[in-house]
Amino acid sequence: MKALCSFPLGSSGGPDPQHITDLLSGATDDSFQQVLVDFINLLLAGSIDKEVSAIVFGGRLLALSKKDGGVRPITVGYTLQRLAAKCANNHVIERRSHSSWV
Numbered sequence: 001m002k003a004l005c006s007f008p009l010g011s012s013g014g015p016d017p018q019h020i021t022d023l024l025s026g027a028t029d030d031s032f033q034q035v036l037v038d039f040i041n042l043l044l045a046g047s048i049d050k051e052v053s054a055i056v057f058g059g060r061l062l063a064l065s066k067k068d069g070g071v072r073p074i075t076v077g078y079t080l081q082r083l084a085a086k087c088a089n090n091h092v093i094e095r096r097s098h099s100s101w102v
Contacts, residue, residue, distance in 0.1 A: 001033075003086035007079075017079055043084040056081050 001024070007017035024033055042048055048056065059075040066072050077085075 040084045
């Protein structure tokens with residue numbers, strides 16, 4: 001939930017993170033949250049079929065205008081892939097901050 005709530009509004013390359021947050025807050029039990037956790041864990045383990053990987057690890061390509069008239073291509077990753085990356089990064093940060101480095 002911490003990783004999901006850290007997305008800025010409107011920052012999606014697929015379903016908006018706010019849609020997922022709204023679904024979770026309206027749920028009558030934790031089954032959707034558990035399915036989401038299980039799916040993120042499958043992504044992090046690399047246990048997703050190629051067909052699904054092509055969608056989840058893809059992105060939406062946007063063309064932004066540059067001041068000099070050129071075009072800057074920006075790709076926004078799919079929300080569930082970005083959520084998995086945030087979870088992985090948070091896990092590493094927490095483990096690293098609690099360990100003693102020599």
